Amino acid sequence: MLTYEKDVVPVKMTAREAHKRSVGTEEDYIKLLIDVYNFIHEEVDNRNTSIDYWIDSLYLADRVFNELVKQGYNVNLEKDMGADKVWHLSIEWKNVDLDPNKKYVLPMEGTEEHGCPGETTQGYAYKNRRGIWTICHVFGAGGIMDERVVTAKDIEEAPEWVKAIEPVEVEG
Numbered sequence: 001m002l003t004y005e006k007d008v009v010p011v012k013m014t015a016r017e018a019h020k021r022s023v024g025t026e027e028d029y030i031k032l033l034i035d036v037y038n039f040i041h042e043e044v045d046n047r048n049t050s051i052d053y054w055i056d057s058l059y060l061a062d063r064v065f066n067e068l069v070k071q072g073y074n075v076n077l078e079k080d081m082g083a084d085k086v087w088h089l090s091i092e093w094k095n096v097d098l099d100p101n102k103k104y105v106l107p108m109e110g111t112e113e114h115g116c117p118g119e120t121t122q123g124y125a126y127k128n129r130r131g132i133w134t135i136c137h138v139f140g141a142g143g144i145m146d147e148r149v150v151t152a153k154d155i156e157e158a159p160e161w162v163k164a165i166e167p168v169e170v171e172g
Contacts, residue, residue, distance in 0.1 A: 061087035104167035
């Protein structure tokens, strides 16, 4: 049997308030983002390069997705029909843990040039004597001179295009 109480006042809210309640607050987003970053840092310490994370709000999952993409993570967001929390984030990153005491060269993928038979050059990024990042082509691995070798500190302070190159450790 349905009853109707005359003294109950219906609660009215604006569309904006209803939307805010459905998507969470800015505080919810910040807490979630901190939790995701903490999880990533734990996995980095364990030498892992990916995590899976589930979020129950599409709005919050989308915001976290966009922030991680801006930070350079490889992120995939998809609906997970079998989980309690329905939005699944797959987050991957490169494990670039450079030793400051070692030296590196920065071979640029796709810059190989074939000249005369048996002569191949490879493009390398390096910091020239004036402190400007540039590239050069070198014949074979034996042609790399000391000025083309960079330190981990050089790479850390380099422009983004240089940081995107996978460093290769060199002896000496």
